[in-house]
Amino acid sequence: MSHDPLDELFETARGGNRRALGKLLTMVEKRGETAAMVSERAHSHAGHARVVGVTGAPGTGKSTITGRLASVSGASRSAILAIDPSSPLTGGAILGDRIRMDNHVSSNAFIRSMATRGHAGGLAVAVPDAIRVLDAAGCDPIIVETVGVGQVEVSIAAAADTTVVVVTPGWGDAVQANKAGLLEVADVFVVNKADRPDARGARRDLELMLDLGHRGGWRAPIVLTTATEGEGIDGLWDEIERHTAHLHDSGDLARRRCRRRRGEVADRIELSLRDQVDQMIQSESGEAVLSRVDCQELSPAAAAEFLLAELKSHNPLEG
Ligand SMILES: Nc1nc2c(ncn2[C@@H]2O[C@H](COP(=O)(O)OP(=O)(O)OP(=O)(O)O)[C@@H](O)[C@H]2O)c(=O)[nH]1
Numbered sequence: 668m669s670h671d672p673l674d675e676l677f678e679t680a681r682g683g684n685r686r687a688l689g690k691l692l693t694m695v696e697k698r699g700e701t702a703a704m705v706s707e708r709a710h711s712h713a714g715h716a717r718v719v720g721v722t723g724a725p726g727t728g729k730s731t732i733t734g735r736l737a738s739v740s741g742a743s744r745s746a747i748l749a750i751d752p753s754s755p756l757t758g759g760a761i762l763g764d765r766i767r768m769d770n771h772v773s774s775n776a777f778i779r780s781m782a783t784r785g786h787a788g789g790l791a792v793a794v795p796d797a798i799r800v801l802d803a804a805g806c807d808p809i810i811v812e813t814v815g816v817g818q819v820e821v822s823i824a825a826a827a828d829t830t831v832v833v834v835t836p837g838w839g840d841a842v843q844a845n846k847a848g849l850l851e852v853a854d855v856f857v858v859n860k861a862d863r864p865d866a867r868g869a870r871r872d873l874e875l876m877l878d879l880g881h882r883g884g885w886r887a888p889i890v891l892t893t894a895t896e897g898e899g900i901d902g903l904w905d906e907i908e909r910h911t912a913h914l915h916d917s918g919d920l921a922r923r924r925c926r927r928r929r930g931e932v933a934d935r936i937e938l939s940l941r942d943q944v945d946q947m948i949q950s951e952s953g954e955a956v957l958s959r960v961d962c963q964e965l966s967p968a969a970a971a972e973f974l975l976a977e978l979k980s981h982n983p984l985e986g
């Protein structure tokens with residue numbers, strides 16, 4: 668038994684202690700040095716869990732599906748990460764989500780909500796960190812629900828091994844999903860609310876769009892579900908498993924995870940630079956330069972160039 672408090676916290680979390688796991692996730696969410704330490708520690712234990720992303724337009728039934736999936740997967744240690752890119756931490760949407768989810772989730776699933784604090788770029792780093800912590804704690808599968816609206820949200824959703832895109836009957840949804848870039852990231856499609864008219868029509872619309880875009884390789888299957896009744900969820904899980912098998916057999920899993928890790932490195936650098944830029948702009952010397960832009964003594968371009976040179980002189984990178 669180690670005496671490092673962080674190691675002990677991880678061990679307790681791995682033993683199934685939710686409070687310890689919750690603590691680790693809070694630490695990692697706060698960013699800064701502690702977060703980096705937790706992330707580093709998690710890194711050495713992670714890489715085993717299956718990560719399933721569930722995304723789609725607001726209200727399509729993502730939470731209901733996610734909750735059902737967590738219980739149908741048959742896993743004793745499933746985790747749900749609900750990402751809310753739009754609302755602040757105390758937002759009602761999250762609370763509502765949690766309640767709706769609780770209705771369908773097996774008591775075993777660990778549920779955690781995460782919201783954007785500051786700019787959305789923070790999530791690009793916080794989400795992989797949270798997944799890493801859940802993975803290191805032995806959770807599997809990890810299901811990540813994100814509202815797929817903007818590019819950032821879509822990329823978060825795509826940070827999974829298997830991405831499930833949810834639409835509802837009606838042309839609008841499929842077209843919107845296409846516009847939001849969701850068609851490209853989908854490994855499995857769900858037409859939820861199949862109890863409503865024209866679910867089959869929605870499937871046909873999707874098939875047509877897939878025909879146009881298909882370039883060989885895995886073709887995303889389309890599953891009809893009525894999540895509120897639990898109908899079609901078994902079939903959905905089967906397709907997720909089939910995709911997992913495909914990822915293993917084709918070598919795509921390793922490639923995907925590689926791409927993800929590289930992307931995360933870039934995201935981390937970007938976030939850190941963003942912080943530095945904010946700091947510089949708010950500093951005395953930054954303000955001095957900006958006030959010269961205010962009175963049009965300096966052009967924005969010249970000011971940016973000057974401040975960038977300043978930033979670089981503090982962070983010399985050998986070329
Ligand atoms: N008729 C019908 N309603 C459903 C079905 N699945 C979900 N709903 C309802 O649709 C509403 C939204 O469901 P959620 O699971 O919260 O949808 P969501 O996509 O997570 O919503 P956001 O997270 O707010 O974007 C709820 O009132 C659900 O009860 C379904 O299969 N049929």
Ligand SMILES: [Mg+2]
Nearest residue numbers: 729730764812
């Ligand atoms: Mg939801």
